[in-house]
Amino acid sequence: MKKSNNALRLFSIAFYKELWDVATSLSSMILIVGGMVAYGLLYNLLYQPNIVREDPIVVVDNSHTHLSRHLISLVDASPNAEIVAVAADISEARSVLSRGEAEAILYLPHDMDKRIGRGEQSLFVILSTTATFLYYEATVGAIEDAMLALDEDIRGDMLWILPAPLAVALDGHATTEVVGNALFNPTKGYADYLVPAVFMVIIFQTMVMVVSMNSAGRKAKRITPMRGRTIGFGGRVVITLARSATYCTIYGALSLFLIGWLPRIFHLPHLASVWELVAMMFPFLLATSLFGQAFGRLFNDREAPLVLITFFSVGLIFISGISYPLQLLPMGWQAVHYLFPIAPAILAFVELGSMGSSLADITPQLSVMWLQVEGYLILATLIPHDFR
Amino acid sequence: MSVFWRVVWREVGIISHRPLLWIATIGVPLFSALFMTTIFGNGAIQEIPIGVVDDSFTAISRDIVRTIDSSPTINITHRYTSSSEALAAVRNREIYGYVVLPHDLTRNMVCGTRSTIPYYYHYAFMSIGAQVESTLRTLLTMASLDPIIVTANEMGVSERQIMAFLEPLNSDIHPLGNASLNYRTYLAEPFFFIMFQIIILITTVYVLGSEKSHSKEWLATANSNIFTALAGKLLPYAFAFIASGIAALYVMYGIKGLAPLELYGSLWGLVAAMLGLVVASISLALFTYSLFPNMTIVLSAVSMIGSLGATLSGITFPIASMHPIFHYVALILPIRHFTLIVQNQLYTEGSYGVVWLHAAILGAYCLLPLLTASHLHKSIISGNYEKIE
Structure with a gap:
């Protein structure tokens, strides 16, 4: 009885001490509030357009026929592309490209119409930069759609090139339509795809920064909650958990804003219920705060952990499996996926929020995060540290 | 100093x-x-696992499946008996897309009645989904024309001639700077x-x-x-x-x-x-x-x-x-x-x-x-x- 009372007391002392330290530290507050509020808003605004539209295209029309003008107007009418310039020849078009005024060249050769008149296939050329894959896909998609529509129109006039029996068979013969459907993101929005993952990265990055900074700082300054008393292994576990509880409380509250409210305001996918989010965020925040404590204890001054955290936050998206299939990552990097709480958290959040999966569907991710909680709790407790 | x-x-x-x-x-x-x-x-997204729901089950539908599987980008790893089964597999990332070959597909293709081949791709994972989308679009468009080409060949019409009829306009795409994307x-x-x-x-x-x-x-x-x-x-x-x-x-x-x-x-x-x-x-x-x-x-x-x-x-x-x-x-x-x-x-x-x-x-x-x-x-x-x- 007395023992559990002691543990409870130790827990609450360590909890409030940590809360006080965070609340009175300007740098911690900048990271937490700046990260969760300012960053959350900023990234939404950055990706607000959601969809890449009006990819700028420069045209070289050597054909000057009804057909070439029809193709150009169809491309221009597409929501994904816009004809921004007309060039006299390919070298002029190239210079438009190198000035950055267009991303692709649509080159229509002089014999375009003539070839069709002769009953031959007529080729035109697309040259597109590949600096941004989204642009490339938009351009090629827009031009190909225009081309397919024109093909359908022209086909009726081309029957004469076929021998009579085939022409009769194919007259009015409808071709099979191939219809693609985007699952879980019907508008094909870029923000819908990336921003949920960015939210998780923001939480992970700023939380690890704050926790490890305060953990390392404590070592530097020798501030401890229970002055003068030696604390056993059980006590260390209690203190470590109490400090994690502090951060989980703060981040739990701010997560309501970041992943509960912002997705509604900015019309991002938000299919998860509050309880599903809680069940997913709890192990994520706990594992992250314990990871931060363990990581911070490797350093002797407060700011040192920050040096080694930030640069990698960019890489974390790649090992999460949302931008590149997890199965296709080389083996070594697949293992790294399971080391950081952020990677399973991104998958779990996207599955719950964007795909409308249930908690049962994300059991593998939840299990990984709970294993990480145990692993990092042990590490955070064992790494030599001033617990007195 | x-x-x-x-x-x-x-x-x-x-x-x-x-x-x-x-x-x-x-x-x-x-x-x-x-x-x-x-x-x-090696950077070429290869062998992305995808699935097939073949309700048609004819020589033509099997040809279509073979055409899809020939691409290095995707790999048919699973076959499902229903769309809902395939959708569940997309959900747990067993596959990143699937193609449905409807039961009346073959008949419609032969008779020249308008028919559709729907295909689905995972777009919560956009970069992977986009890859699956463009690969399937190209392959299925090609495969859907195959029966006509075969008939034409049987009647002694050259491939060049029938393609000039089917796709009078065609594009030649050059990705600049990163040719293999x-x-x-x-x-x-x-x-x-x-x-x-x-x-x-x-x-x-x-x-x-x-x-x-x-x-x-x-x-x-x-x-x-x-x-x-x-x-x-x-x-x-x-x-x-x-x-x-x-x-x-x-x-x-x-x-x-x-x-x-x-x-x-x-x-x-x-x-x-x-x-x-x-x-x-x-x-x-x-x-x-x-x-x-x-x-x-x-x-x-x-x-x-x-x-x-x-x-x-x-x-x-x-x-x-x-x-x-x-x-x-x-x-x-x-x-x-x-x-x-x-x-x-x-x-x-x-x-x-x-x-x-x-x-x-x-x-x-x-x-x-x-x-x-x-x-x-x-x-x-x-x-x-x-x-x-």
Whole structure:
């Protein structure tokens, strides 16, 4: 009885001490509030357009026929592309490209119409930069759609090139339509795809920064909650958990804003219920705060952990499996996926929020995060540290 | 030894005692280069697992399946008896897309009645889904024409002739700069430099802030000249980062065993741009620190500025599609100018007019710290900012 009372007391002392330290530290507050509020808003605004539209295209029309003008107007009418310039020849078009005024060249050769008149296939050329894959896909998609529509129109006039029996068979013969459907993101929005993952990265990055900074700082300054008393292994576990509880409380509250409210305001996918989010965020925040404590204890001054955290936050998206299939990552990097709480958290959040999966569907991710909680709790407790 | 070299020598002494600084200046850049070179395998997204629901089950539908499976990009790993089963498999990422061949497909194709082949792709994972989409669109369009081509061939019509009828207009697509649309070529180099500028920004602020109680001695070594003190202190880091940058370029483009990236521009052009990025990033960090010389707070600030580089370099989502305000905000970041220079070289055989403008801006970052040097000098003497936690 007395023992559990002691543990409870130790827990609450360590909890409030940590809360006080965070609340009175300007740098911690900048990271937490700046990260969760300012960053959350900023990234939404950055990706607000959601969809890449009006990819700028420069045209070289050597054909000057009804057909070439029809193709150009169809491309221009597409929501994904816009004809921004007309060039006299390919070298002029190239210079438009190198000035950055267009991303692709649509080159229509002089014999375009003539070839069709002769009953031959007529080729035109697309040259597109590949600096941004989204642009490339938009351009090629827009031009190909225009081309397919024109093909359908022209086909009726081309029957004469076929021998009579085939022409009769194919007259009015409808071709099979191939219809693609985007699952879980019907508008094909870029923000819908990336921003949920960015939210998780923001939480992970700023939380690890704050926790490890305060953990390392404590070592530097020798501030401890229970002055003068030696604390056993059980006590260390209690203190470590109490400090994690502090951060989980703060981040739990701010997560309501970041992943509960912002997705509604900015019309991002938000299919998860509050309880599903809680069940997913709890192990994520706990594992992250314990990871931060363990990581911070490797350093002797407060700011040192920050040096080694930030640069990698960019890489974390790649090992999460949302931008590149997890199965296709080389083996070594697949293992790294399971080391950081952020990677399973991104998958779990996207599955719950964007795909409308249930908690049962994300059991593998939840299990990984709970294993990480145990692993990092042990590490955070064992790494030599001033617990007195 | 002149005053300047005394400060440099003092800094070299500090570095030699601090493993963290070795890791930051050499370890992190090399790790980042290795990470970005190896994370995508060979960079051609290959064998993405997809599924098929074949309700038709005829020779024609089997031909369609065979055509799809012939592509190196996707791989039919599963067959399902219903769409709902296939959808469940997409949900748990067993597959990233599937094709449904309806039961009346064959009859409709033969009779020439309009029919559709629906296909589905995972778009919550956009980059993978887009790959599946474009591959399936091309393959299925091709496969759906096959029965007509076969009939035509039987009647003695050449393939050329029937294609002229089916696709009178056809396009010849040339992706510039990255002909095979390789993922690694697209992302590895730009994202290495995004990580690189973050570590430069942070390390610079960290070493400036680490002086703390020694800052008076540091100034004294420089004969109280703030310019000598700063130049001497930061020179070893600029040198280390440039050396690491060259080593990283070697990792990315030079090591045969790692299947080097395709390099379309000149390597010297890249080295020169990298030099500009290093110097500009150090200057930006110094400028920010001089405005408010408190290490922890400025570290938080530059880590956020640095991370924004991933978005505002414009590599994944075009800046032109963002709100006009961000067109200008992006220009605050050295990484944006660096990216424009490099992309201009790599993808459009750049016009020097554009490149020189951004190169000049990168160079001009050096001037920024001059504006705030005296403020930094005063604050070091007063120590006012250090007290804020």
